[in-house]
Amino acid sequence: MCIVFWGIILGCEREKPMVLQGDSDVKKALENVRKLRVFFGHQSIGSNILNGIREIENQFDGGKINFIEVGKENLPKDGFFAHGKIGENESPESKCDAVKNILRGGLGNHVDVALFKLCFIDIRGKDKEKEILDLYKGTLTSLRSESPKVKFIPITVPLTVNEKAWKYMIKKMLKRETEKDNNAKRNEFNRLLKEVFRGEAIFDLAEIESSRPNGGREEFKLGENTYYSLVPEYSSDGSHLNDYGSKMVGKELILFLGRLIPEKEKSGG
Numbered sequence: 097m098c099i100v101f102w103g104i105i106l107g108c109e110r111e112k113p114m115v116l117q118g119d120s121d122v123k124k125a126l127e128n129v130r131k132l133r134v135f136f137g138h139q140s141i142g143s144n145i146l147n148g149i150r151e152i153e154n155q156f157d158g159g160k161i162n163f164i165e166v167g168k169e170n171l172p173k174d175g176f177f178a179h180g181k182i183g184e185n186e187s188p189e190s191k192c193d194a195v196k197n198i199l200r201g202g203l204g205n206h207v208d209v210a211l212f213k214l215c216f217i218d219i220r221g222k223d224k225e226k227e228i229l230d231l232y233k234g235t236l237t238s239l240r241s242e243s244p245k246v247k248f249i250p251i252t253v254p255l256t257v258n259e260k261a262w263k264y265m266i267k268k269m270l271k272r273e274t275e276k277d278n279n280a281k282r283n284e285f286n287r288l289l290k291e292v293f294r295g296e297a298i299f300d301l302a303e304i305e306s307s308r309p310n311g312g313r314e315e316f317k318l319g320e321n322t323y324y325s326l327v328p329e330y331s332s333d334g335s336h337l338n339d340y341g342s343k344m345v346g347k348e349l350i351l352f353l354g355r356l357i358p359e360k361e362k363s364g365g
Contacts, residue, residue: 125354
């Protein structure tokens with residue numbers, strides 16, 4: 097009972113409410129995001145992030161972001177945030193195809209910004225990081241040529257929490273897949289992605305997930321290399337984001353998208 101009690105207490109301490117009402121940067125970014133026409137393709141972690149944005153928005157007075165589910169849209173002329181689940185997990189091809197179909201189906205003519213993400217479960221097991229990156233890059237390249245007025249934003253793949261050292265050793269002895277090895281693959285995918293899109297605005301989801309509020313990183317070593325993993329306190333199950341983690345990433349996405357408004361206004365869009 098004592099262990100359970102202290103576990104609850106410590107858990108509450110780790111997941112303190114995120115109070116942002118007085119944050120003028122977030123408030124201004126929210127005002128900017130409401131003016132943008134956004135498309136966001138995702139799966140479950142994307143849903144976590146959107147929930148975080150909604151909770152943050154509730155802390156501020158004023159209007160609301162106009163969230164619209166893809167496939168049910170009646171697009172307004174003003175700002176909106178169209179979103180929807182794309183493809184199937186463990187099938188990056190299906191996700192890329194889904195995004196192309198959605199944007200080519202007409203939505204690409206009505207958005208200022210488009211972004212879609214792959215999932216942690218898409219990068220695991222076999223060494224296919226380069227192959228999947230080529231698919232992701234090819235999708236963005238073709239869509240950019242078709243919709244030159246749309247700003248397409250690359251996103252790094254999310255990370256997971258590493259298993260405990262003893263569990264990792266047992267999995268290795270049994271020649272089973274480990275989260276530590278999979279996170280190393282995700283880090284490599286993200287490194288390649290940032291090289292390919294160097295000089296562009298990238299939403300670095302993996303960096304946010306692995307960064308603590310004090311600026312430290314959740315890191316680990318494999319051989320001579322240092323990699324990053326999801327901060328355990330941000331997760332509900334070792335992979336998806338809990339309430340605090342959702343708001344942490346949601347806040348960063350609001351700030352990121354809010355900075356795009358000056359570019360839009362400068363281009364006359």
